[in-house]
Amino acid sequence: MVELRGAGLTYPGPPPVRALAACDLTVDQGEFVTVVGPSGAGKSTFLNIVGLLDAPTEGVCLLDGIDTGALKDRERTSLRGRRIGFVFQSFHLLPHRAAWENVALGLLYRGVGHDERRELARETLVRVGLGHRLDALPSTLSGGERQRVAVARALVGDPSLLLCDEPTGSLDSATAASILDLLAELHRGGMTLMVITHDPAVAARGSRTVAIHDGVMSELEPV
Amino acid sequence: MKPLRRAPGRRRPDLDDDRPVVLSQLRWRDLLSEALAGTLQRPARSALTSLGTVLGVGTFVAILGLTATASSQIDDRFNALSATEVTVEDIAREHDEFLELSFPADADARVGRLNGVRHAGVFWSVRLDEDTTVRSAPVGASGDGRQIQVVAASSGVLRAAVPTLTEGRIFDAWHDTAHQRVAVIGAGVAARLGITTLEARPAVFIGDEAFTVIGIVGDVRRKADLLLSVVVPRTTAQQVWGAPDGGAKMLIETQAGAAAQVASEAAVALDPAHPQYFKAVPPLDPKELRTEVTGDLDQLFLLLAAICLFIGTVGIANTTLVAVLERTGEIGLRRALGAHGRHITAQFLAESGALGTLGGQRRGLRLRQRTGLAHRCVPFLRRPDSEHGLPARRQGPGRAGHGVLPREGIQQRAVEATDR
Structure with missing residues (x-):
């Protein structure tokens, strides 16, 4: 699914900053991996590499067996759009568009027709438990509902990997728990998940946990 | 290695593309x-x-x-006015400084006979002494103490200026030849002198000379300074104050298109013996302008x-x-x-x-x-x-x-x- 072989990233200087030391990691189909580490440890760099936002400066990053470093920028963007679903801490919903439109946005760059986009968006919203709020504007949704819309938007494109960056960072603990339940449910359904967090409680939900400290990755033994 | 991600039996044909990289597109x-x-x-x-x-x-x-x-x-304005206006200046003093007025007495008629001329007239500013004032009564100061300009002009000038009269008439060739003591004044001057009507046969006094006001000009299309002047016949002015010491000019109104030709002929028509005493200023070529x-x-x-x-x-x-x-x-x-x-x-x-x-x-x-x-x-x-x-x-x-x-x-x- 995702395979890092000696992948690392050094921002060119002067002086060069080594944001992520060469690391090896293999995430298999259907795994739920959590990534922990304090702020500034290199979590974001890791996310950028796995999320195909940055190419590693050393080593390789394989996604579904495709060497992403060998791709051109446009190909990498397209691959990202098709195989990776992003969930952000701050939701990033378009404020003046209905929930289903926000979800349908996930298919906009896939050449899917309008009617089909709408139908798929509806199905996905039902899947995350928001079948009753299809036409709601984000401003009328609660934080938990907004994050569900964001998850639906990530899921609608049928990605290989769901990449969540602090998905519960902006939510209170009860809502956060419900979002985590949703993620766990997706995991049971076979989805491959990678959740970046600095909350140990969130990290504990994963089937595997890797930690990043000062740009060095280490796998934590399951507790 | 595609995972089972959804209920079996559902198909999303356009999403299930097994090519490694399918480029994004936007319809x-x-x-x-x-x-x-x-x-x-x-x-x-x-x-x-x-x-x-x-x-x-x-x-x-x-x-x-x-x-x-x-x-x-x-375009309209240039057509109507500038293109039909020729000015002739008296430059005789450049040749002989003792010459007085080079324009002959019958200058209007001489130029008027040229083809394409509508009206022509000689005019100059009368230079008065410091003590000579323009008044509307034989004694006392002038209207508001400011000097009023006196212009000596033959009748052709008034016609060429295309005046709009508020009252009375302009003088004509007879007044000119008969040395009549008449004056045509601008509306502004009339107001300053307190002349409101011609019914009372008002007169203006320039120094000690009396001139009967025969017309008040409300507006002119050329030579707007006439509105602020007292205009007296040229011959009368010459008789009273003598010939001008230079600066006499002739204003010619021509038919459209005749200006250049009139300008070239005017000097010779005025004085065939000394055409060099005159300098005709034609308007710029209208097309070019x-x-x-x-x-x-x-x-x-x-x-x-x-x-x-x-x-x-x-x-x-x-x-x-x-x-x-x-x-x-x-x-x-x-x-x-x-x-x-x-x-x-x-x-x-x-x-x-x-x-x-x-x-x-x-x-x-x-x-x-x-x-x-x-x-x-x-x-x-x-x-x-x-x-x-x-x-x-x-x-x-x-x-x-x-x-x-x-x-x-x-x-x-x-x-x-x-x-x-």
Whole structure:
């Protein structure tokens, strides 16, 4: 699914900053991996590499067996759009568009027709438990509902990997728990998940946990 | 190694593409609907942006109209007046400093016989002593203490100036030859001297000489200084104050197109023995002048228009830039969803394009028509409504393009889209 072989990233200087030391990691189909580490440890760099936002400066990053470093920028963007679903801490919903439109946005760059986009968006919203709020504007949704819309938007494109960056960072603990339940449910359904967090409680939900400290990755033994 | 991610039996043929990398794409229809939604999601901002365009285009169009109007009016004026005016100066003193007046007594008649001359007359400013004042009574000071100019002129000058009389008449050749003590005064002078009517046969006193006022001139089309002067017949002036010490001139009104020819002949006609004593000043060649002036004006106005348009453009660019900065989150999101850079570019271009084009067209047309009406110039754009006689204005895309739809409008749109 995702395979890092000696992948690392050094921002060119002067002086060069080594944001992520060469690391090896293999995430298999259907795994739920959590990534922990304090702020500034290199979590974001890791996310950028796995999320195909940055190419590693050393080593390789394989996604579904495709060497992403060998791709051109446009190909990498397209691959990202098709195989990776992003969930952000701050939701990033378009404020003046209905929930289903926000979800349908996930298919906009896939050449899917309008009617089909709408139908798929509806199905996905039902899947995350928001079948009753299809036409709601984000401003009328609660934080938990907004994050569900964001998850639906990530899921609608049928990605290989769901990449969540602090998905519960902006939510209170009860809502956060419900979002985590949703993620766990997706995991049971076979989805491959990678959740970046600095909350140990969130990290504990994963089937595997890797930690990043000062740009060095280490796998934590399951507790 | 595709995972089981959904209920079995459902198919998403276009999503189940097993090629390793399928490039992202954005349909034209989707691009347009995204751009429209982006335009409509901030009605106030869109309205302001639109206003920028409206102002820019409006100014551009208004100035274009102004240029056309101004050029045509200038053309008319040059045709009517300047092109038919020739001035002849007495430059005899450059040749012989003891010569007095070179214009012969029958100068008006001599020049008047030239082909194409309408009226011609000799005039000069009478130089008075410091003590000689112009008054409306034999004793006392002049009207308000300021000196009033006295002009000696033959009757042709008054005719060539095309006067509009408020009262009385102008003097003619007989007054000239008979040394009559008459005066024609400008309306301004009349007011200053307290002369309101000719019924009382008023007189002006220049020094100790009395002149009967026979006419009050309200307006002239040439030689506007006559309005502030007391005009007396040339021969009378010469008799009373003597010949002018230089500075005598002749004003000739010609028929259209005859000016150049009259100018070349005038000197010889006035004094065949000494044509060098006269210098005829013809008007600039009308064609050349018109082209020159029109060209200058066009350039000036176009420059102004370009500046205005530039200002409008900068305004729009600024607003758009702010809009883009404001939406970096959205751009990042779209990139994460697989949009290529060009997709984002296309969307923002489409949005600004929609704002600018629709807003600009609409207002531009209206302003053009309004300025056209106000300045009586020929409209070069046809109102689109009028062709079909339909009130297309209410349904046209421009209205929606302004983006001034209220919030309900957007929601309505969303509902319609949902119902589709």
